[in-house]
Amino acid sequence: MAQLLCKNLMLGYENNILVRDLSFEVNQGDYLCIVGENGSGKSTLMRTILRLQPPMGGEIAFGDGMRPNEIGYLPQQTVVQKDFPASVREIVLSGCQGHSSGSFFYSKEEKQLAAEHMERLGIAELSGRCYRELSGGQQQRVLLARALCATGKLLLLDEPVSGLDPKVTMEMYHLIKGLNDQGISIIMISHDIQAAVKYASHILHIDADIFYGTKKQYLASPVGKRYIGEEGGEEK
Amino acid sequence: MTEWMDKLTLYFSYPFVRYACIVGVLIALCSSLLGVTLVLKRFSFIGDGLSHVAFGAIAVASVVNLSNDMALVLPVTIVCAVLLLRTGQNAKIKGDAAIAMISVGSLAIGYLLMNLFSTSSNLSGDVCSTLFGSTSILTLTRTEVWLSAVLSVIVVAAFVVFYHKIFAVTFDENFARAVGTKVNVYNLLIAVIVAVIIVLAMNLVGSLLISALVIFPALSAMRVFKSFLSVTVCSAALSVFCAFIGILISILAGTPVGSTIVAIDLAAFFVFAWIGRMGGRA
Ligand SMILES: Nc1ncnc2c1ncn2[C@@H]1O[C@H](COP(=O)(O)OP(=O)(O)OP(=O)(O)O)[C@@H](O)[C@H]1O
Ligand SMILES: [Mg+2]
Numbered sequence: 001m002a003q004l005l006c007k008n009l010m011l012g013y014e015n016n017i018l019v020r021d022l023s024f025e026v027n028q029g030d031y032l033c034i035v036g037e038n039g040s041g042k043s044t045l046m047r048t049i050l051r052l053q054p055p056m057g058g059e060i061a062f063g064d065g066m067r068p069n070e071i072g073y074l075p076q077q078t079v080v081q082k083d084f085p086a087s088v089r090e091i092v093l094s095g096c097q098g099h100s101s102g103s104f105f106y107s108k109e110e111k112q113l114a115a116e117h118m119e120r121l122g123i124a125e126l127s128g129r130c131y132r133e134l135s136g137g138q139q140q141r142v143l144l145a146r147a148l149c150a151t152g153k154l155l156l157l158d159e160p161v162s163g164l165d166p167k168v169t170m171e172m173y174h175l176i177k178g179l180n181d182q183g184i185s186i187i188m189i190s191h192d193i194q195a196a197v198k199y200a201s202h203i204l205h206i207d208a209d210i211f212y213g214t215k216k217q218y219l220a221s222p223v224g225k226r227y228i229g230e231e232g233g234e235e236k
Numbered sequence: 237m238t239e240w241m242d243k244l245t246l247y248f249s250y251p252f253v254r255y256a257c258i259v260g261v262l263i264a265l266c267s268s269l270l271g272v273t274l275v276l277k278r279f280s281f282i283g284d285g286l287s288h289v290a291f292g293a294i295a296v297a298s299v300v301n302l303s304n305d306m307a308l309v310l311p312v313t314i315v316c317a318v319l320l321l322r323t324g325q326n327a328k329i330k331g332d333a334a335i336a337m338i339s340v341g342s343l344a345i346g347y348l349l350m351n352l353f354s355t356s357s358n359l360s361g362d363v364c365s366t367l368f369g370s371t372s373i374l375t376l377t378r379t380e381v382w383l384s385a386v387l388s389v390i391v392v393a394a395f396v397v398f399y400h401k402i403f404a405v406t407f408d409e410n411f412a413r414a415v416g417t418k419v420n421v422y423n424l425l426i427a428v429i430v431a432v433i434i435v436l437a438m439n440l441v442g443s444l445l446i447s448a449l450v451i452f453p454a455l456s457a458m459r460v461f462k463s464f465l466s467v468t469v470c471s472a473a474l475s476v477f478c479a480f481i482g483i484l485i486s487i488l489a490g491t492p493v494g495s496t497i498v499a500i501d502l503a504a505f506f507v508f509a510w511i512g513r514m515g516g517r518a
Contacts, residue, residue: 050414069416075408084276086407087463094404098415104397130462150415 001063002027003154003185004049010057011044017056018044024204024212026154028064031177031186033196035227036206042189043076045206046158049187066154069098072147074140076158076189088134088142089127092118095149110149117145121175137168144175155179157188161195173199193228240488247487255381257483262388263440264449264479264497267433268471269395271454272464273406273426282320283450285339286434287443289316292342292349294438299353306383310435317431321423343443384436391429391436398425403464440479441494452501453478459505459512478504 002025009022018041026032034042047053049060050073062068072095095117096110106114118124121141126134131142140160147155160176161169169192177199180186190196196203203218205211211223218224247253274282293312297305320335395402404412405422413419437446453471461467482497489496 047410050410052410052413069414071414073411073414075410083458084407085272085458085462085464085467086403087465090403090464091407094400094407094411095415097400097404097412097417104400106400128463133462146411 001061003062003064003066004187005061005063006049006058007061008058009045009048009055009060011041011048012056013044013053019206019210022058022206022210022212024202026185026187026202028153028185029180029183030202031180031200032188032202032204033200034187034189034204034206035191035193035196040206042206043158046073046076046156046187046189049156070151070153072149072151072155074143074147074155074157074160076162084132086131087127088118088123088129088131089114091131091142092127092145092149095146098150114145114149117148120148121145136163137165137172140164140172141175148179152184154185155187157186159189159191161190161192169195197228243488244484252378252381253487255385257480259381259384259388260440260483260493260497261476261479262392263384263433263436264475265472266388266391266395267437267446267449268453268475269392269468270402270426270430270433271450271452271471272458272467273402274430275451275454275458276406281335281339281447282317282430283434283437283447284444285320285335286313286317286431287438287446288339288343288346289313290435290438291443292346295346295349299349306380306435310432313435314428314431317427317434318424321427321430387432387436391432394425394429398422399468402426407464441497445494445498448498448501449475452498452505456501456505456508459508460515474504474508475501 004026006025007023009019010017011019011022022045024032034045036042044053048055050071051068093106093111093114096106096114099110115124115127118127121144123138123141123145126138126142131139134142144157144160147157155176157176161172164172173195176186176188180199188196188200197215197219200215202214203211203224205218205223205227207223209223211218211221213221219228248257290309290313293309294305297308316338320338401412401417401422402425404417405419405426409419433450434446437449441449453475454467456474457467457470461470478500479497482500483493485491485500486493486496
């Protein structure tokens with residue numbers, strides 16, 4: 001069975017339905033990019049998958065040894081209070097809070113894990129620094145390291161590169177691709193259709209009409225052609 | 237100087253003064269612990285709101301002549317704390333408006349009740365000491381001292397055990413929820429702890445000055461330190477230090493305990509703000 005299976009999902013808020021009849025699945029090692037216009041309901045989908053809000057219809061199932069709280073999550077915006085005193089190490093370590101070790105304190109292994117992930121994302125030397133004094137790109141890495149502490153299987157990234165300069169954006173994409181190559185499934189929301197097409201294995205397009213399929217199918221589909229055409233046109 | 241020492245030695249030769257002093261310090265310690273969380277959740281005034289609720293409850297307790305008013309005050313305050321922290325999340329009435337409403341409401345009702353039904357001959361004295369704390373820490377009764385000691389120990393223990401969860405819930409509630417932390421339970425826990433702290437601290441500084449005891453140490457520590465752990469430890473240490481000095485001064489100079497402690501907390505805040513700016517520039 002797939003790691004994550006969404007069947008006939010209906011998404012929205014109270015009396016405002018955004019998306020109807022959304023079905024897709026994520027298997028181990030997939031790299032799914034979710035594209036679509038502002039306000040089409042992409043972040044809402046993420047929040048629903050994470051059970052931060054209930055679906056209005058349909059179902060979400062986890063399989064392949066996945067438990068629902070084993071998803072690593074990188075939010076679109078973290079409403080971290082501006083004056084929050086928290087060091088990088090403390091934040092990364094808080095990714096381990098879901099581990100069901102039954103203890104209220106972090107174990108040696110968890111601290112080790114946090115250190116490894118900081119190393120992996122190149123923020124090891126920032127570990128004592130204050131989060132709010134970091135640059136946007138560094139902050140994104142910290143949150144990614146936290147997400148990695150929460151999962152070894154599936155990462156949900158909501159616009160991980162927004163606000164980053166082109167060079168750091170490329171680095172971020174490489175990092176994510178590297179993680180994907182190591183077997184972690186990725187679900188990423190992105191407005192960068194070029195990068196989506198370059199890295200993803202599957203595409204989910206949320207709009208008036210929904211498209212879900214492999215990258216190849218997407219490129220051949222009318223929706224895909226139109227969307228990529230528009231984007232390309234804008235750039236010139 | 238020797239005169240002061242003599243006076244202190246004299247006072248401290250009474251075991252009861254020593255106990256009162258210990259309790260004062262313990263209360264200061266617990267009230268500073270959750271300060272960081274409350275400041276960051278934009279709940280700085282919850283202390284104020286709750287203490288007014290407690291004031292109302294005390295008024296009711298004295299009207300119906302309850303022998304032990306804690307039995308009424310503590311549960312009422314806890315319920316209000318839970319309600320207030322709730323409204324913060326799905327707000328029909330925004331958090332601070334709800335707090336203002338409840339706090340001013342119970343203040344008015346409380347004073348009204350006391351005025352109408354009080355049997356005490358010294359009404360304004362009673363009201364004043366509920367609002368600003370006992371004029372002297374020595375007027376605490378023996379039960380109050382013991383109850384305060386026990387509750388403070390429980391609060392500190394709960395804070396230490398749940399420290400990491402409290403950090404996680406304060407820092408990023410959505411993330412905590414996504415990875416399966418029972419956010420609502422911990423928010424409830426925070427609310428209950430806050431309520432207990434408020435009721436405790438009322439003995440020391442009275443209704444009107446509690447916010448100071450809760451948030452000043454945290455704010456001071458946040459000027460200088462950058463990690464959650466160091467801020468928490470520093471604000472606890474600072475709060476204990478200020479409370480101790482405040483109690484000593486109030487014994488020596490005969491000043492009201494609560495306002496003396498708060499004045500010293502305020503002074504400490506300016507010192508830390510200055511250190512923070514110097515550090516920032518260097
Ligand atoms: N808490 C909420 N209550 C009611 N409506 C909401 C809420 N959050 C978002 N919406 C609405 O739902 C719609 C979809 O929002 P969502 O955040 O999912 O969009 P998105 O696809 O992520 O857009 P973007 O690309 O800008 O991030 C928007 O029209 C928004 O106004
Ligand atoms: Mg979004």
